[in-house]
Amino acid sequence: MTTNENKFQEIISHAKEYGFVFPSSEIYDGLSAVYDYGPYGSELKKNIRDYWWRWMTQMNENIVGIDAAIFMHPTTWKASGHVDNFSDPMIDNKDSNKRYRVDHIIEGLADTLRSEGKETEADKLLAEMDALLAAEDFAGLKDLIYTRNIKCSVSNTCNWTDVRQFNLMFSTEIGSVAEEADKIYLRPETAQGIFVNFLNVQKTARMKIPFGIAQTGKAFRNEIVARQFIFRMREFEQMEMQFFIRPGTQKEWYEYWKEARLQWHLSLGVKPEKYRYHDHVKLAHYADAALDIEYEFPFGFKEVEGIHSRTDFDLKNHQLYSGKKMQYFDNEINQNYIPYVIETSIGLDRMFLLILSESYAEEKWTKEDGTADSRVVMRIPAKIAPLKLAILPLTKKDGLPDIAKELMNQCKPFFRCFYEEKDTIGKRYRRMDAIGTPYCVTIDHQTKEDQTVTIRYRDSMQQERIPMSQVRELVQANML
RNA sequence: GCGGAAGUAGCUCAAUUGGUAGAGCGAUAGCCUUCCAAGCUAUAGGUCGCGAGUUCGAGACUCGUCUUCCGCUCCA
Numbered sequence: 178m179t180t181n182e183n184k185f186q187e188i189i190s191h192a193k194e195y196g197f198v199f200p201s202s203e204i205y206d207g208l209s210a211v212y213d214y215g216p217y218g219s220e221l222k223k224n225i226r227d228y229w230w231r232w233m234t235q236m237n238e239n240i241v242g243i244d245a246a247i248f249m250h251p252t253t254w255k256a257s258g259h260v261d262n263f264s265d266p267m268i269d270n271k272d273s274n275k276r277y278r279v280d281h282i283i284e285g286l287a288d289t290l291r292s293e294g295k296e297t298e299a300d301k302l303l304a305e306m307d308a309l310l311a312a313e314d315f316a317g318l319k320d321l322i323y324t325r326n327i328k329c330s331v332s333n334t335c336n337w338t339d340v341r342q343f344n345l346m347f348s349t350e351i352g353s354v355a356e357e358a359d360k361i362y363l364r365p366e367t368a369q370g371i372f373v374n375f376l377n378v379q380k381t382a383r384m385k386i387p388f389g390i391a392q393t394g395k396a397f398r399n400e401i402v403a404r405q406f407i408f409r410m411r412e413f414e415q416m417e418m419q420f421f422i423r424p425g426t427q428k429e430w431y432e433y434w435k436e437a438r439l440q441w442h443l444s445l446g447v448k449p450e451k452y453r454y455h456d457h458v459k460l461a462h463y464a465d466a467a468l469d470i471e472y473e474f475p476f477g478f479k480e481v482e483g484i485h486s487r488t489d490f491d492l493k494n495h496q497l498y499s500g501k502k503m504q505y506f507d508n509e510i511n512q513n514y515i516p517y518v519i520e521t522s523i524g525l526d527r528m529f530l531l532i533l534s535e536s537y538a539e540e541k542w543t544k545e546d547g548t549a550d551s552r553v554v555m556r557i558p559a560k561i562a563p564l565k566l567a568i569l570p571l572t573k574k575d576g577l578p579d580i581a582k583e584l585m586n587q588c589k590p591f592f593r594c595f596y597e598e599k600d601t602i603g604k605r606y607r608r609m610d611a612i613g614t615p616y617c618v619t620i621d622h623q624t625k626e627d628q629t630v631t632i633r634y635r636d637s638m639q640q641e642r643i644p645m646s647q648v649r650e651l652v653q654a655n656m657l
Numbered sequence: 658g659c660g661g662a663a664g665u666a667g668c669u670c671a672a673u674u675g676g677u678a679g680a681g682c683g684a685u686a687g688c689c690u691u692c693c694a695a696g697c698u699a700u701a702g703g704u705c706g707c708g709a710g711u712u713c714g715a716g717a718c719u720c721g722u723c724u725u726c727c728g729c730u731c732c733a
Binding site: 186189190193194200205206207208209259277278281345365366398400409457460461462463464467483485522544550551552569571572573574575599600601602603604605606607608610617619621631633638640 | 658667668683685689690691692693694695696707723724725726730731732733
């Protein structure tokens with residue numbers, strides 16, 4: 178465990194030192210739990226996003242993409258249930274100025290009762306609380322806290338404020354005059370942008386059920402605690418796909434996407450034993466089945482992607498709130514219905530962290546002359562590596578840089594290349610290992626005679642001589 | 658949010674009892690022309706996280722504050 182924690186620290190340091198991830202606004206001491214992606218990080222993130230996008234849309238003829246706005250009509254979030262469910266009643270103690278979730282302090286009392294053997298009393302208390310929460314009876318909740326004499330653990334007093342709703346959605350005002358009616362939210366999930374466009378997409382792209390709509394984009398949640406580097410951030414990017422299906426077929430499609438999405442992860446060469454499914458016991462308000470695909474991060478198994486069977490909850494509610502029919506006419510069975518939905522939702526930032534965790538390695542070995550040698554290598558899969566190819570003239574004399582630049586010009590329209598003539602060749606290889614460049618090509622004096630170059634492979638450190646004319650094809654062949 | 662720890666150059670760390678802020682690595686430029694880091698020369702880079710206080714004098718002591726990490730908490 179200790180070594181894993183160290184490894185996590187090393188990954189974070191490495192990410193900063195080599196231009197993958199910086200703390201946001203670092204010159205102002207940073208902004209808590211907000212991060213910026215650097216030169217190599219932004220490339221890697223883009224490549225992960227593109228790889229997902231191609232796999233979802235290009236490789237599935239029945240899935241199309243959209244790019245919806247972050248701002249949405251306020252009613253969207255009433256229909257989706259976020260206004261009611263994405264928030265928790267809170268209460269503040271006036272003496273200590275501490276804020277608590279109401280259900281937590283009441284559950285705390287129930288636990289105390291249980292530990293005193295008063296099981297039935299504890300159950301009765303929780304039942305009472307659930308009824309009040311369901312009825313949104315905030316005054317009743319406050320009474321409950323007072324009559325049970327629940328005290329603040331800091332000030333040890335009962336001097337409470339009223340119970341208030343604390344929303345986990347970020348809000349802002351649209352328009353230059355701040356009025357209640359103009360209050361809008363930053364989307365807490367990208368999914369709703371897909372649901373409200375269901376009819377537009379289905380009609381314009383002439384989609385037939387079953388079909389999917391994919392989208393990537395930023396979402397915002399005002400988490401009480403955001404931690405663990407880029408794992409839990411208040412601003413994050415999702416890659417989501419909503420798959421619309423005939424009601425009653427949700428079980429089989431749920432199973433299908435559960436398996437298909439794991440295959441996507443494995444296609445990046447991640448070891449299968451690092452993944453596991455985690456079925457949700459407590460289901461969210463919209464779901465009739467849900468699971469997480471978890472990855473073993475240095476800090477334990479954590480969710481990377483969620484597969485949710487969302488039923489017709491979202492479309493049905495948008496139909497209710499908007500008054501627009503969110504229906505599909507199915508020719509095969511000659512019926513109108515509101516489609517059911519299977520959602521696959523993956524956190525791009527989490528996937529990024531997964532790739533860093535999986536790729537980062539420190540290697541040590543003994544050289545032929547008996548001295549120790551080592552390197553830090555990022556074994557990032559070639560298809561998503563920030564740089565694909567480094568082109569290195571062995572020396573900067575004898576016209577070698579000219580040949581190298583010629584190869585550079587041949588390759589750079591097709592993939593990201595990097596040119597470097599500074600320092601010894603070994604040092605340049607190490608630098609490329611540290612940012613995960615899968616291929617290095619060296620131009621030497623022999624190149625001038627027979628047009629061959631040395632290609633060096635990052636993972637094996639093996640090298641071989643190939644004709645310079647084959648470099649582009651070789652790299653491209655390994656990018657898919 | 659609570660508790661604990663930490664913050665000095667890009668990184669890792671020094672600086673005696675409170676007395677002029679240093680090294681290695683890295684970076685940049687040049688030399689060398691070398692197929693797996695750590696050869697030579699030079700240069701740049703720091704209001705010691707920030708703000709007060711004590712003191713003739715603070716990187717060091719005191720208080721506050723910010724940030725990060727760990728644990729708890731939270732987590733659609």
